[in-house]
Amino acid sequence: MSMVYLTRKAEFAASHYYHNPELSPEDNRRLFGKCNNPNGHGHNYVLEVTVKGDINPRSGFVVDLRQLKELLHREVLDAMDHRFLNREVPEFFTCIPTTENIAIAIWQRLVGKLETAKLHRVRVYENPDLFVDFYGEG
Amino acid sequence: MKAHLTRRYRFSASHRLHSDSFSDEENRAIYGKCNNPYGHGHNYTLEVTVSGEVDRSTGMICDLGELDECVRREILERFDVENLNVRNELSGSVPTTENLSTVIYQILKREFGRAHLEKVRLEETMMNSFEYTGN
Numbered sequence: 001m002s003m004v005y006l007t008r009k010a011e012f013a014a015s016h017y018y019h020n021p022e023l024s025p026e027d028n029r030r031l032f033g034k035c036n037n038p039n040g041h042g043h044n045y046v047l048e049v050t051v052k053g054d055i056n057p058r059s060g061f062v063v064d065l066r067q068l069k070e071l072l073h074r075e076v077l078d079a080m081d082h083r084f085l086n087r088e089v090p091e092f093f094t095c096i097p098t099t100e101n102i103a104i105a106i107w108q109r110l111v112g113k114l115e116t117a118k119l120h121r122v123r124v125y126e127n128p129d130l131f132v133d134f135y136g137e138g
Numbered sequence: 139m140k141a142h143l144t145r146r147y148r149f150s151a152s153h154r155l156h157s158d159s160f161s162d163e164e165n166r167a168i169y170g171k172c173n174n175p176y177g178h179g180h181n182y183t184l185e186v187t188v189s190g191e192v193d194r195s196t197g198m199i200c201d202l203g204e205l206d207e208c209v210r211r212e213i214l215e216r217f218d219v220e221n222l223n224v225r226n227e228l229s230g231s232v233p234t235t236e237n238l239s240t241v242i243y244q245i246l247k248r249e250f251g252r253a254h255l256e257k258v259r260l261e262e263t264m265m266n267s268f269e270y271t272g273n
Contacts, residue, residue, distance in 0.1 A: 018196075018197065033203070096196065098197035100198055100199055101197045129145060129147075131143075132142065132143050133187075134142075137139055
């Protein structure tokens with residue numbers, strides 16, 4: 001069997017702001033700068049989801065791409081695309097929607113939900129010059 | 139939970155690939171156009187990858203402003219719009235992008251202590267890139 005890695009890209013546009021209610025307003029402004037503006041600001045996020053697995057000898061696939069695409073739509077894009085992450089995505093009611101935490105939240109939404117392939121990496125680009133990789137908790 | 143964060147930076151520099159341990163003919167044969175005695179330049183793209191636990195209070199691995207400031211001070215100010223052949227950091231070695239990536243890794247390993255340095259990746263052109271992850 002040959003282990004192969006497959007990456008699927010998706011895009012979503014969302015707004016957010018950074019604020020920790022346990023800190024004072026001054027500390028929030030000092031720590032997060034312009035990102036602390038409570039009215040929010042937005043990004044065009046690019047998501048890369050990498051799965052790994054053996055090539056199925058009958059289909060020649062590592063994963064059913066249609067199933068992966070539907071999973072990304074259902075679990076991630078429907079929830080996050082054109083949303084205000086702090087107010088509309090439950091993970092971020094209690095957790096700051098930094099790129100780090102967005103990558104972790106997307107991993108947790110996807111892990112274990114594919115029939116054949118195994119989730120390997122979630123990469124989230126906030127912009128072309130900044131991205132975060134999450135490989136799970138292991 | 140541990141995550142990896144990568145930030146991209148850009149700088150421009152000139153260099154000439156030439157080794158005193160080879161004859162002029164050998165240098166021309168090995169380095170080709172890159173051996174032109176007048177040098178030439180590139181727009182380099184630097185990717186710096188750091189890793190660490192995501193801080194619960196900030197949601198971040200490290201303060202991005204501190205990383206940017208460190209890379210600006212230690213790398214961009216050293217190498218941007220410079221001739222790599224005359225830089226002390228590369229004295230005694232040919233300023234290939236292989237060597238430059240290891241030098242940048244060693245500088246950042248020494249100067250940035252806020253997160254673990256995983257990797258330096260340097261694009262010399264859109265077609266060539268080099269990665270160094272330490273020994």
